[in-house]
Amino acid sequence: MAYIDNVLFVLLLAAGFGYFAVNVKKLVRNIKLGRDVNRFDDAPARWRNMAMIALGQSKMVRRPVAGFLHIIVYVGFVIINIELLEIIIDGVFGTHRIFSFMGGFYSFLIGFFEILALGVIVSVVTFWIRRNVIKLWRFAHGDLKGWPKSDANIILYFETVLMVLFLTMNGTDHYLQGLGSHHYIQAGAFPVSGFISPLFSGLSEGTAIIIERAAWWLHITGILLFMNYLYFSKHLHILLAFPNTYFAKLEPKGKFENLESVTAEVKLMMDPNADPFAAAPPAAEGELPAKFGASDVHDLNWVQLLNAYTCTECGRCTSSCPANLTGKKLSPRKIMMDTRDRLEEVGRNIDKNKGTFVDDGKSLLNDYITPEELWACTTCNGCVEACPVNIDPLSIIMDMRRYLVMEQSAAPTELNGMMTNIENNGAPWQYSQMDRLNWKEEL
Incomplete structure (x- = not known):
């Protein structure tokens, strides 16, 4: 019975990390459904991008208020969870504040964590x-309703509760240290929870221990729940x-990617x-026929x-999207x-059918994204430039446009006319190639 808490803690950890591993495996599988593309070139530039944008938050601070608050939450939440290592060791081995042997440095860490926790609460x-x-x-905006709107608020509530539990755990610990309670050694500095500690004055030692233990268990359980909630949330970007x-x-944002099949045909x-007059080589066994553009996520x-x-x-x-700002239906988000x-x-279709996708009669094009949205895009790259984590909505828009033009011949009338003129006249205007240079005579 003396080790029942440790056993329960290990089971909790196993369940939390086990379910997380299942979701990570599913996530990787879904991403791998996409076509192959080489993004392993120029490693130094890629590491530099990751360091500046993901770690350094360089694009977040372009909007100073939101950027500064986000950095506090980001840094606070990541650094505070360093104490997760101590909680895990304490939970598995039944110790308490196992890193307290670091003395003054440990006090600095706990104090720093508490200040960050308060900053996270204020920011959230x-x-x-x-x-x-x-x-x-x-x-x-109209595209952020229902679950996406609720999800954003749930995350904010989650983060607030976790920080409050962290400060409550430390506040009661500080109070019990003052009582000289067994197991609660003098360790740590409590610049924030020290103000909470007087709230527990007058409580019996047993009651204070129950509150401290409850906050400890709820904090670690909340972290594990939050970790597994990420898969279902926009906060997967963490x-x-x-x-x-x-x-x-890494290429310039305006660079248009040529299709390999078209390039080979032109060559x-x-x-x-x-x-x-030679016939095209037959497709390899199991190889899908060439498809121009994208109509579904597999493409x-x-x-x-x-x-x-x-x-x-x-x-x-x-x-930042000019089409959306002028009332068009397009929203890169x-x-x-x-x-x-x-x-x-x-x-979910693959899970239901034991690892094989069964045609469900639906596709990304039309069932989710309409041609009206796609053709509203001006290809200005404003959305790509604005994204704080380098997401490229334009590439998806352009691939789906390609499908509409090259597979379905479903371009707008104006665009079809322009392409016909280019094919016949060598220019987007409707006059013969003989007249193309007549404009210079007027100079």
């Missing part, structure tokens, strides 16, 4: 007010921002030794699917949310 409350009281435009910024495209046409590459899971739903992309929702639907 400010975020909640911005979302629910002030109702900033990008948080009150984990994925690092690989997402590493694998982000063949330009080869004087090639037989123009996107794995980095685009990683982008979808990394989306923070912050709305900076949509608030919705493009990423729809891609993730469809990818999750495909994943």
